[in-house]
Amino acid sequence: MFKKIARDILIAFGLMALTLSTSRTAMKYTSDKRDNNYWWGTYQCLNGDLVSMSYLDIVSRFNQPNPRGGFKHPSFNGQRKMVLYMDGDSFTWHLCDSDFAGLESFCYFQRNHGLKYHLDTTKKNVLVIEVSERYLQSYFTGFQMFNEVIDTTIKAKKISTLPVRADAGICYSSMLPSISVNSLFNKNINQNLQFNLFNYNFMMPMFESKAALNYYFFNRASGDVVISDDRKFLFLKETISKTDIGSSYHPVSPADASTIVDVLNGIYDHYKAAGFAEVYFSVIPNSATIMQPDGYNNLIPMVQNNPRLRMKIIDIYTTFKHSKEIYYLPGDTHWNHKGKQLWLDLLNKHLLTDTSGR
Amino acid sequence: MTFNSLQFLVFFMVVTLWFFRIKNQKGRVLLLLIASCYFYMSFIPEYILILGGTIIIDYIAGLLIEKNEGSARRAWLVVSLIANIGVLAVFKYYNFFIDNIHAGSLFFGKSVTLPMLKIALPIGLSFHTFQAMSYTIEVYRKNQKAEKNFGTYALYVMFYPQLVAGPIERPQNVLPQLKEFRAYDWDNVKEGTSRMLWGFFKKVVIADRLAMIVERTYGHTHESSSLALFAGAVFYSFQIYCDFSGYSDIAIGAAKVMNIKLMENFNQPYLSHTISNFWSRWHISLSSWFRDYLYIPLGGNRRGAFRSKLNILIVFLVSGLWHGANWTFLAWGLMHGLLVILLTWGKKQDTKKKTDLTVLARILFNFVLITFLWIFFRSENIGVAITYIREIFAFHGGSNYIGVSRTELVFSAIIIGILLAREKYRPAHTIKSDAGFYCYAGAMILACYYLGVFSENQFIYFQF
Structure with missing residues (x-):
């Protein structure tokens, strides 16, 4: 009897785990509800995303907290009449109006959520597209531009039949709402299962002991994290694996770079026609590109220096490359405070000298 | 769903426990069939249609091979072989063939470019097509009776543990086991x-x-x-x-x-x-x-x-x-x-x-x-x-x-x-x-x- 009850409980538990881990809504709900301060909370490492992924909190060299905000603000005494739109990723999260010079307002759009806008034609509207190097090829080669925005009220219709709207924007084909049978087979199900079944504070000693074993015994990090050759930095595996399109060492041909330039020119024309006074583009290098440059595929310079490129460039790659300072966190995919400050300074310099439009 | 994934471990636990919960073989076959469909669809869901199509053709071919004699018998075997080899030819070898025609034409100073198929290879295609062919060939050779129950035949091809990378089974070994109810054995x-x-x-x-x-x-x-x-x-x-x-x-x-x-x-x-x-x-x-x-x-x-x-x-x-x-x-x-x-x-x-x-x-x-x-x-x-x-x-x-x-x-x-x-x-x-x-x-x-x-x-x- 006991065995039968246990069996039925296990079946129900397994089915629940699979269903829960397939549904995006359910995953969002559970992750929001779990309080990190309790034993059943989610493990959160404040020392860097790569430290967190590899459970290497034990190695002090990689643990360097990064303060948020507090950037040196640009001095500006003129009339504030610029509206800055920024389409960015995790490198540019948490920026605010005061980080920029001469702005009347600042609108930030996280790339995954699409860019929606309604331009005020009495203002000077400037768009900055920021992208991490590891997404450069994947976003800007198979990229398609749509004259529609994602509209949740009509998502059941096919994208091609959506009406063109006045506030038409741009969205990425891979991020369109999933309306097929594919949504029953969530590609992230294994990550979700790991989160639901194992990602609890009380289970951390188990993960950390494995990470320690790999680090001290085999000299490597666990999972998708790799230790740099000089052993001072952690890198995301996909940014250094030769076979990965986001890697700094994945071979790229001039034709590959040319394709990206074509797409960027298309985007530029689209937004200029939509009424933006200027469109800037900025690629933030992978930390491996700067910290371990031997064998770099030169993707960023190949794109940025292409004479056909019409978009204006915020070139942080050259600045980082020629500097002796360190601009990346040792246990994180992102830049440190100095790196972000440098990029902001560069962007502000462009904004202040921008003579386009109004 | 690869075997070395958490999804498989949970899936396997659920299916196995449920399998022993069911007390009749028909129910077990149905469960394993549904589980196998889920397993296969977790790779590329649409490709279940290809697999389903060949299963239907082979199932009908098996019945007709058994029913007929002489040239009709052979003709139904050929239909089955063409269906399976055809799927392989299109999904696995077509682009290779086209690529080589292009390279060959360049060698002779001309450029013949035919359209390539932009499709992913269905997972385990060579395994399940070979397993399906072994069934119709064995029926043709009269070593195996045609399977009357469609579900049992479909499970023979789709049985999830060996669906995508073998072993490439023979009907004489697997079909009898799928028909017989066997009690839980520790x-x-x-x-x-x-x-x-x-x-x-x-x-x-x-x-x-x-x-x-x-x-x-x-x-x-x-x-x-x-x-x-x-x-x-x-x-x-x-x-x-x-x-x-x-x-x-x-x-x-x-x-x-x-x-x-x-x-x-x-x-x-x-x-x-x-x-x-x-x-x-x-x-x-x-x-x-x-x-x-x-x-x-x-x-x-x-x-x-x-x-x-x-x-x-x-x-x-x-x-x-x-x-x-x-x-x-x-x-x-x-x-x-x-x-x-x-x-x-x-x-x-x-x-x-x-x-x-x-x-x-x-x-x-x-x-x-x-x-x-x-x-x-x-x-x-x-x-x-x-x-x-x-x-x-x-x-x-x-x-x-x-x-x-x-x-x-x-x-x-x-x-x-x-x-x-x-x-x-x-x-x-x-x-x-x-x-x-x-x-x-x-x-x-x-x-x-x-x-x-x-x-x-x-x-x-x-x-x-």
Whole structure:
């Protein structure tokens, strides 16, 4: 009897785990509800995303907290009449109006959520597209531009039949709402299962002991994290694996770079026609590109220096490359405070000298 | 859903427990069918339609082959073969064919460009089409009665443990087992679970660890020393063995837990002393498929020495092509075929007793030979393979770094030793005492967790 009850409980538990881990809504709900301060909370490492992924909190060299905000603000005494739109990723999260010079307002759009806008034609509207190097090829080669925005009220219709709207924007084909049978087979199900079944504070000693074993015994990090050759930095595996399109060492041909330039020119024309006074583009290098440059595929310079490129460039790659300072966190995919400050300074310099439009 | 994923572990637990909850065979077949559809659709959902289409055609063909005689009988077999080979031709070989027409036309000074298909290869296509063909051929040969129950036939093709990477089963073995209700058997559960754990160990602890070395050496051919390249080639031999035989162990073990006995697919292949002996121990279900459905129908060794050699060569070429639409696989198959022919040329059955040292030397020589042939299998193209081999024989210095620390290298060698010793001296997976089973299972789970390399690497043979 006991065995039968246990069996039925296990079946129900397994089915629940699979269903829960397939549904995006359910995953969002559970992750929001779990309080990190309790034993059943989610493990959160404040020392860097790569430290967190590899459970290497034990190695002090990689643990360097990064303060948020507090950037040196640009001095500006003129009339504030610029509206800055920024389409960015995790490198540019948490920026605010005061980080920029001469702005009347600042609108930030996280790339995954699409860019929606309604331009005020009495203002000077400037768009900055920021992208991490590891997404450069994947976003800007198979990229398609749509004259529609994602509209949740009509998502059941096919994208091609959506009406063109006045506030038409741009969205990425891979991020369109999933309306097929594919949504029953969530590609992230294994990550979700790991989160639901194992990602609890009380289970951390188990993960950390494995990470320690790999680090001290085999000299490597666990999972998708790799230790740099000089052993001072952690890198995301996909940014250094030769076979990965986001890697700094994945071979790229001039034709590959040319394709990206074509797409960027298309985007530029689209937004200029939509009424933006200027469109800037900025690629933030992978930390491996700067910290371990031997064998770099030169993707960023190949794109940025292409004479056909019409978009204006915020070139942080050259600045980082020629500097002796360190601009990346040792246990994180992102830049440190100095790196972000440098990029902001560069962007502000462009904004202040921008003579386009109004 | 790969076997080395959390999704599979949860899925397997649910399906197996539910399987034993059901008290009639019809219900069990239905459950396994639904589970198999879910398993297959977790890769690319739409491709279930292709699989479903061929299953319907083969099911009807089987019934009509049995019902008819003479030319009609043969015609229905041809329909079934065309359907299966046609699917393979379109999804697996069409682009290769078009690519070569283009290259050939350039050679003759003209450029013929035909449209390429931008589609992904359905997972395990070569496995389930071959398994389906074995059914209609056996019905045609009257060795197997046509299956009347559509669900049972569909499950024969789709049974999830062996759906995407074999063993390529025969209807005589599997169909009767799918029809018979078998009660829960704890001994089978223990044996199946132990075998699955051994398969997981081979995959995550050995194969995926060796993959780090192999990726490094194959990715840095020019910088690496000859010794490092040779070591990379040797480690690949063990990587592919542990990857593929690990998959087979999990598949056979998972079926065993549900009281279904699948055929063996490996028998210590690296202890073989000739290439032909290797093929009687490596991927046995495929070798025997080719023997029964290609080599013997071609005449086998019954039509004289020349024809026999030609048949061997044809079988190995087709076997190479079966593995993938690339010249590297064809070259790999061709070289295996040529070596089998050359090394058996004019030889009679050797009945002399050999010393242990002679046996060991022959095993080693054969292993090195097979290792060099695997280089073609692993390389992106023939040029890369030739460069890799040339660099090994250049005996030059260079980086001896092969992607892992020295400790891990030594550890890798030790676990390969453990693998060989275990499979030689304790090949069975039966554990009589419950306490022994729990200890073994606990130790294997800990070993897989702490020593495993988890990077969601797919099984190498999935691509075929």
